[in-house]
Amino acid sequence: MIGQVIVEDDDPEFNATLGEAYRLRDRPICLCCDKGASMYVAKIGEQLVIKRMPLSGGEHDPQCPSYEPPYELSGLGPLIGGAIQLDPANGLAALKLDFSLSKRGAKKVTGAPTQYEGPVKNEIRKLSLRALLHYLWHQGGLTEWTAHWAGKRHWFQVRSHLMDAAATMTVKGGALVERLFVPETFRLEDKAVIVQRRALALEDIRAPASGSRKLMLLVGEVKEFASARSGQKIVIKHMPGFPLMLEDGAWRRLQSRYAAALELWQANEAFHLIVIATFGMTPSGIAGIDEIALMCVTEQWLPIENAYEQRLVESLARLSLKSVKGLRFNLPSAQPMAAATFPHHRPSPVALYIVPPDADGGFKVALAEMIAARPDVEPWIWRVAEGEMPVLPVLSEFSTRQPSRS
Incomplete structure (x- = not known):
């Protein structure tokens, strides 16, 4: 109305x-x-x-x-109103980042940390590099699976969703989409124009003679990691002939902090490994990574953290009903979240929780409090240490309805 x-x-x-x-x-x-x-x-x-x-x-x-499922069920809740400030007048989200999009002087390359433990500070929470990737994925609708996606998603669709999401975000008053590079689908017959467009997009980050230099954000799919004479180089799909250089120390830290994502990717050839990185250009035109984070996604481009989420997500992808994958953003791994939700389940939405086999008492108490805080959302819990994954709620409904239809 x-x-x-x-x-x-x-x-x-x-x-x-x-x-x-x-x-x-x-x-x-x-x-x-x-x-x-x-x-x-x-x-x-x-x-x-x-x-x-x-x-x-x-x-x-x-x-x-x-x-939309309640923000409190994922790592998005603590960020709304602080790191993510929504303006209803223009529909834009102003983001506060805990990493820089400029660089002055020498700085060691880092892998974005996956956990945030330590002293509590009275300050506005900010988006880590991984959290920004999660927010782009969430706002782009890439965490959702519906009957509309009955076929296979392709990179050009993923890219379109990411760019549309970035168009609704600002960083320090400027449009995020102007600092974000997501490679377009590469076609050999269009190589010349694609390379020309890429050069134009990255023109502003070439190193100046002095002073600070701009960094660009990259979101892409890893094709391979390859050894270089000094350090490592990351080859991105749809960016042939344009590797990104990574120092040895940063490569070792990346392998340690994102061991689970790398293991999942290496174990299944259908999976994709997504990289988000800030990078700049040397005067000689070499692209060097300043900060980097990784995320493993399934064949359907749905993010997963471990083999348990993999099993859940694969089960969800076989359904025609809408499901939404939960994301961790800045949350530490020791804190529970809804691995996924059925937002349109009747009579009430369902939140799907996974209790890993190594969960301690604090995890279980926090999960119980999370469930109690949302009595309007029906919980489904897979306690991995107790056995196989329970039947999904929608499958239970279908099994009870099926005889009456036949």
């Missing part, structure tokens, strides 16, 4: 009504539930779209496309 008029997106006057609502800053009301849920009209590029208000995904009916 916009004003006092109920409209649908196939109405002939829908775009005009939307334009007027945007001009007057009217709040559309989603009628998915009895009390209605306030939304807003955002302008993304030249297109007007209706978006849910920040932190309001849980106010929508679970069957509504605007419904």
